[in-house]
Amino acid sequence: MNECKQCGTCCRKGGPALHTQDLGLLRESEGLDLTDIVTLRKGELVFDQPENAVAPLKEEILKVKGAGGSWTCKFLAVSSQVCRIYKNRPLECQTLFCGDPDPLLKIYDKDRLTRRDILPEGHPVLELIEEHDRRCSPKKLASLATEVVADWNGKEDLRADLREMMIYDKSVRDLVVEKAGLPEEAMDFFFGRPLGIILKGYGIISTPNGNSFSLRKAS
Known part of the structure; x- marks a missing residue:
């Protein structure tokens, strides 16, 4: 059984990109707010984790911001390695398991949200x-x-x-x-x-x- 060990490694590599399935989180009282999101625009140089390379974005994406100028997801409580919105975490966080990345790769570039969707x-x-x-x-x-x-x-x-x-x-x-x-x-x-x-x-x-x-x- 794939069970998260809450080591925080994935969270330190960057906040998740948001997908259409995450729209409801913007309506949850303990979910996401626009102040939690950063838009990465089409053409920006970004690090693509699956490709392990820096390349221009082919399409706009929305991501959860990092904390303190770093890539570490802002919702990671560093001292305890616990996600502060775990019950309302985005789709990529629900899907990701570091021991088996295939499920995440299947949805990674599908149905991503843009500003116009919100x-x-x-x-x-x-x-x-x-x-x-x-x-x-x-x-x-x-x-x-x-x-x-x-x-x-x-x-x-x-x-x-x-x-x-x-x-x-x-x-x-x-x-x-x-x-x-x-x-x-x-x-x-x-x-x-x-x-x-x-x-x-x-x-x-x-x-x-x-x-x-x-x-x-x-x-």
Whole structure:
């Protein structure tokens, strides 16, 4: 019998992606909230565990956030190795057993949730999401970042483009928090990871508003 030993190893590798079967968890009083979710947008570089490789996402996915800037699922109580929402845990957590990954692999890329599955038609932030995806496209960001890193002492025009994207990314998050009264912690759901965090994957360190960039030193 496959029985979880509650060692916390799987939880430390990242929170689960959400599937259509998890929609009900957003309605549970002890389930998930939008502040618990981060959107990984199509084209973002992510680590694919089954493939054991970093690759651009083929489609948007929603994941449970990590804790304290790490990949460790925010619902893992580290001191006891216990899941704090175990009775209402997502489908991937119910399916995963580290001794036999096959059941998880069968559902891994099936019926994944996106922002549009959660936000009702006509939601006031949907238009902003579309505009943000257009102006801050992960594909465009990847192209700019790659070219800037390849010619670090040049490409000032491309640095300016990066700076403009980062300024817009921050401003739209601030606008929604201020005008719509939505919690700042939910912006990772609405607009995905801040561009500064994504840029770190390309070896670029930036100030939050994109005023300056530096290359990350190899450790």
